[in-house]
Amino acid sequence: MKKIHVRYFALFRDQVGRDEETIETEASDPAGLYAELQARHDLGLGADRLKVAVNDEFTSWDRSLSDGDRIVFIPPVAGG
Amino acid sequence: MKKIHVRYFALFRDQVGRDEETIETEASDPAGLYAELQARHDLGLGADRLKVAVNDEFTSWDRSLSDGDRIVFIPPVAGG
Amino acid sequence: MIEFGLTREPIDTEQWRRRMFDLTCGGYAAFEGWVRDHNEGQEVLRLEYEVYETLALSEGNKILAEAIERFGVTGAACVHRHGELRLGDVAVWVGVSAAHRDEAFKACRYVIDEVKIRLPIWKKEHYVAGDSGWVNCERCAAHGHAHETDRPRQPETAGV
Amino acid sequence: MIEFGLTREPIDTEQWRRRMFDLTCGGYAAFEGWVRDHNEGQEVLRLEYEVYETLALSEGNKILAEAIERFGVTGAACVHRHGELRLGDVAVWVGVSAAHRDEAFKACRYVIDEVKIRLPIWKKEHYVAGDSGWVNCERCAAHGHAHETDRPRQPETAGV
Numbered sequence: 001m002k003k004i005h006v007r008y009f010a011l012f013r014d015q016v017g018r019d020e021e022t023i024e025t026e027a028s029d030p031a032g033l034y035a036e037l038q039a040r041h042d043l044g045l046g047a048d049r050l051k052v053a054v055n056d057e058f059t060s061w062d063r064s065l066s067d068g069d070r071i072v073f074i075p076p077v078a079g080g
Numbered sequence: 081m082k083k084i085h086v087r088y089f090a091l092f093r094d095q096v097g098r099d100e101e102t103i104e105t106e107a108s109d110p111a112g113l114y115a116e117l118q119a120r121h122d123l124g125l126g127a128d129r130l131k132v133a134v135n136d137e138f139t140s141w142d143r144s145l146s147d148g149d150r151i152v153f154i155p156p157v158a159g160g
Numbered sequence: 161m162i163e164f165g166l167t168r169e170p171i172d173t174e175q176w177r178r179r180m181f182d183l184t185c186g187g188y189a190a191f192e193g194w195v196r197d198h199n200e201g202q203e204v205l206r207l208e209y210e211v212y213e214t215l216a217l218s219e220g221n222k223i224l225a226e227a228i229e230r231f232g233v234t235g236a237a238c239v240h241r242h243g244e245l246r247l248g249d250v251a252v253w254v255g256v257s258a259a260h261r262d263e264a265f266k267a268c269r270y271v272i273d274e275v276k277i278r279l280p281i282w283k284k285e286h287y288v289a290g291d292s293g294w295v296n297c298e299r300c301a302a303h304g305h306a307h308e309t310d311r312p313r314q315p316e317t318a319g320v
Numbered sequence: 321m322i323e324f325g326l327t328r329e330p331i332d333t334e335q336w337r338r339r340m341f342d343l344t345c346g347g348y349a350a351f352e353g354w355v356r357d358h359n360e361g362q363e364v365l366r367l368e369y370e371v372y373e374t375l376a377l378s379e380g381n382k383i384l385a386e387a388i389e390r391f392g393v394t395g396a397a398c399v400h401r402h403g404e405l406r407l408g409d410v411a412v413w414v415g416v417s418a419a420h421r422d423e424a425f426k427a428c429r430y431v432i433d434e435v436k437i438r439l440p441i442w443k444k445e446h447y448v449a450g451d452s453g454w455v456n457c458e459r460c461a462a463h464g465h466a467h468e469t470d471r472p473r474q475p476e477t478a479g480v
Contacts (some may be wrong), residue, residue: 005213009210009212009280009282010210010282010284010294011294013210014294051280053212053215053280056214056215056218057215057218058215058219059298068297070281072212072213072215074280075282075294075296076296077276077277077278077279077280077281077282077296078276078281078282078283078294078295079209079240079252079275079276079279079281079283080193080240080251080252080272080275080276080421082404087372089370089372090370090442090443090444090454092329092456093370094454105328124478125465129365131440132359133372133375133440134380135373136375137378138373138375138379150371152440154372154440155442155454157436157437157438157439157440157442157456158436158441158443158454158456158457159369159400159412159419159435159436159439159441159443160261160353160400160411160412160435160436173337174334177333181354181408183356183357183407183408184357184358185354185356186354186355186356187351187352187353187354188349188351188352188353189350189352189428190349190351190352191347191348191349191350191421191425192346192347192348192350192423193346193347193348193421194341194346194347194348194417194419196343196344196345196346196419197343197344198344213440218376219380223368239328247343248341248343248374257354261351261353261432263349265425265428266349267427268425269425300449
């Protein structure tokens with residue numbers, strides 16, 4: 001088990017009802033972790049609609065996660 | 081014979097040595113008048129490099145000229 | 161000059177512009193995104209931008225560096241506002257200085273296009289009708305991604 | 321807002337910009353031509369613009385009306401300075417406001433491109449080396465129109 005710090009923005013913050021949480025997980029990568037969170041929080045968006053950042057950098061869905069990593073699942077953006 | 085008021089700008093003003101002049105001419109159109117002025121003032125540019133305006137509007141080289149018309153031969157421009 | 165900024169305060173576009181001056185440059189192109197009073201048939205009252213700051217700063221600077229490298233421009237800068245915005249507020253400003261105008265226009269367009277697609281920033285619109293929504297997200301989910309499939313890139317939304 | 325101006329005074333770009341505000345608009349694109357310190361290998365000291373005012377005003381307004389009609393933008397404005405200009409001065413400013421950014425960029429580009437080709441205004445550059453020249457005219461005549469044949473449209477010159 002590792003601890004992963006998750007931050008939520010925008011739609012996800014509204015759906016989860018908080019800014020962040022620390023998760024204990026067996027998930028080895030962001031894809032696995034998102035599947036867990038999607039089920040737990042009833043998140044509407046499929047991973048194909050998202051990007052993911054680990055430790056403040058965009059990353060791939062299959063990179064390995066380490067204990068203490070900080071992760072953000074990024075819903076479709078709307079700047080400008 | 082008709083009197084035509086000619087204004088000179090930029091390169092033409094420098095070459096002719098004045099801002100404007102009134103010409104008595106038999107020329108029936110701007111093309112004919114430009115040929116006269118080109119010879120008289122040794123203007124370097126061919127009419128194909130110019131535009132022409134009569135009474136403050138762009139016009140064609142073969143429009144007919146009337147007594148009292150104001151004409152400007154417009155060397156290549158360089159705004160911006 | 162290359163600088164990407166995020167601010168909660170009104171954007172002082174004139175101050176940003178002045179910093180772009182360069183005697184080697186003959187052209188300057190700028191773009192501003194303004195909060196407009198309607199979006200997809202809804203009357204907009206105000207809006208909120210929420211930003212993932214650390215990543216937005218690094219991504220914003222990356223976009224500017226790409227613009228300079230791709231188009232050979234001299235300077236490129238951008239600032240995006242977040243927090244609460246009202247109608248008519250400047251949400252984003254982009255400025256580019258270059259020797260010639262062609263590069264300036266292309267680089268300016270590149271920056272705003274990439275900012276809209278890549279910057280981790282979200283917009284919640286509050287409507288005159290009383291409800292509100294995260295632009296793209298809820299609406300796309302609710303409408304079975306109609307917006308995404310209708311248009312190849314990001315749907316146009318209030319603010320540009 | 322549609323307005324074309326000519327002025328001998330420094331262009332107050334901020335004042336012109338403010339007049340473009342419109343709550344129905346989400347995008348604003350602007351362009352400025354600056355007097356730069358070199359042109360075609362010559363160091364430029366200062367320059368003069370001479371304008372045929374009556375025709376420039378009517379042609380400038382025509383260009384703006386075309387931009388609005390072609391691209392469906394909300395506002396389009398342009399001001400060109402003439403007389404004596406120094407390095408770093410703004411020679412021309414263009415501003416366009418529109419519902420969306422694509423039209424704003426296209427219309428802004430259209431205006432400056434047409435202004436450079438169609439406006440009866442001429443530029444004389446004074447060089448550090450001591451001589452001076454009407455941009456395009458004398459040089460093109462002397463070089464057998466080399467600039468015209470090398471490049472399909474107007475050669476790029478100082479000021480953009």
